[in-house]
Amino acid sequence: MTTTSTGDIDRVRVLAIEQSGWGRSFTFYQPRNLAFWVYVLLTASGALLFASRIGNTYGAYSRAILVTAAVFAVYGALLWWFTQHIDRYARQPTKILVVAFCWGGFAATWAMASYANTALIGIYGKLFGHAWAQDWGAGLAAPFTEETAKGFGLLLLIALAPRLVRTAFDGFILGAFLGLGFEIIEDIAYGMNSGAAQFGANQVDAALGTVFLRVATGATGHLLYTALFCAGLVYLLGRPAEPRRIGRGLLLIGTAMLLHGLWDSMANFAGAGIGAAIGLIVLIMAVALAIVVRVFALTVGREREFLADILAPEVATGAITSEEALAACGNAKARRAFRRAGADRAARRRRGHVLDAVHDLADALAAEHGEVTPRVEFARAEVARLRDGRPPSEAMLPVPL
Template sequence: MSDPVRPGGARAAFSARNPAFWVVFALLIAGGWRIAQIGGRFFGAYPVATLTAIGLFALLAVPFWLFVSELDFLEREPPSLRVLAFAWGGLVATTVSISGSTALENLIAKLGSTRLAADWGAALAGPTVEEIAKTLGVVAIVVIARSQVNSVLDGVVYGALVGLGFQIVEDVVFAIGAVALAGQGDQIQPVVTTFLVRGFLAGVWSHTLFGALAGAGIGYLVVNPDRTRRHRIGMACLALFGAWASHVLWNSPLFRDGLGNGALALLAVLVFKGLPPLLLILWLVRRAHDREAAYYVAKLATLRDPALITEQELRVLGSGSRRAAARRHAAAQAGRRARATVRRLQRAQARLAVDLSRGSTSEPAGAPDTPAASEVREHRARLEQLGHPEAVEGVPSWRHTASTVGTTVVAIAVVWVALSALGGG
């Protein structure tokens, strides 16, 4: 089995001398111009509602952005490429899908029937155009910055950010469409309702999730050169099909009326349609993260220098939950400054692991002389001054467990209130 990581050179995210960069740039400009035209019409007709929609969905994007960006802790994607992925989804994929989905729905009506188009048009046309358009965003990143896609997890992150950009812009469009459909002028109530349904309730397992699944396939295609081309393309197509099928299920009229109109019935439909793809992508992320972590931790283990990383820190660094536990333990033992320093130490250790994987240091094992190694020593010295020299996890705290349970209960309560407010119970 090949390594889960295909090391790339320590160089810029992409080069403007690459002709593909200018093709992508032109597509972003064209998409941005089209979205600006749509936004201008919205502001002209419904200025308050449009501003409210942009504000609400922009706020929704922040936690999703932070969560997705943290998925690949050990080798974070360059900010410029994360922004590019988000912009592709919000500007290019949306503009292609607006016209493409309408054309495909019309084709379904002509080849099938108007009844078929009314019932299944959105479930068949939308996913077909949208998932292809979003996946091409990950392909674009591979073309202009191949060295920055060196694990399946990279594909997941870029795909999720493409999906997030698409979801935010599409939701704003739907929100203003709801205002127009209500026919009561520049009102924000339809915007808030759309935000609760399409953003708050459906956001967890919507376009961000579908994009992540397709992106995982592109990542697999790129980082497994030992596999045959047919096998890699087949796996990428299978991932794209999974994203498409999940999207079709989500848009389908299945169970539209079969479970009643109560809050519990609506929640059951959301879970039935959204939970399978959510569990699948969580499994893929966990598997990809563990394999990547094992690769980088093995690189750090060759140093055998406790000033850079200890045996216990090796175990902690490879797990997201253990990294978080180590930060909580530092805060409990030595205060908030120690917590922040532990996080910085973990970041520096991760960068050092990437340096080692790229062979960017020719120093003897155990004594690398890189900026990352200097950062590790600097943060280690600060921790020692704070009386907490090692970034290790402590004994599991009942307070953290209680906090997790409490947060879950509050989340369920908020979902229930939202469903009830929408007329569910």
């Protein structure tokens, strides 16, 4: 490879790091940014409303509240891990994920959607009658009010971190955390309400019934809806690394609202009995999962392009092999094929560690803006060490971040 071509791929790498926002940190406290104060005001007011409701009912329904909160804390942690795990490329800082979760859990839920739902269902009742509003109000209110409230959180995150929210995949991931926050806090409230049934008698058993249903169906709930909605919102708005695609954006936003509305209207479609209700639940969940898998594949392509550009100079210099780069930039099938190419179980496990090290090298290069620093050199050495199956050397100490 000539010097000119080496310089070209180095410049492409720097451009990819800049466009993707990979390696940038997130600063939450921005007193000169109006978006910061809007976020703080609405999130704090929602948190206070939620705490007030818990405080007013805790004495009577403490067991239901504690059981519900404990189960959904574990459940939320599992969903958090999974959602963060699929963000394999220009990973979002943990701080912005926490900010997204809190907006979805408190501002979107308690400070916005709860009021908007009541108002919109009241309007439906005046226009179409109380009985119609009781049957269809939730399905024709929540998709608009709740998804809009969570989507407003993404707009605030763009205003707070314009260099981090660059692609539709960023919107997909942040939307998932906005939806996760909404879902977990809403589920705790539902469990608390169930505990109040029968005047608090058998409150734990009553709450566990709701908990079981929400856990069984939660993976295709708000987390999924808002991931689709926010990916669509990024397409609709356009970002420096994501060209504006109005049709695609409107389609994803509409799909998220449609899935949400179908779920909330399910009781009206399943009047034939318990079998029909279960069948409809399974059908809606299967369709929702198929859609979100397709949208994930659609949005992640840009991220894989960035990763390929960042790793290209490493392939050119021999720091990583082209096979390793293709697997790291590929889908789950490509990564699995790379691991399975090992001669035995130990070799397959080692090849998996090599892929992790390649991603760590990309993280180091992005954090250092493509410059060769001790951190980058250490990451390169780790790739070579793991590829050769050598044990760690005492001289190879991690470089502090």
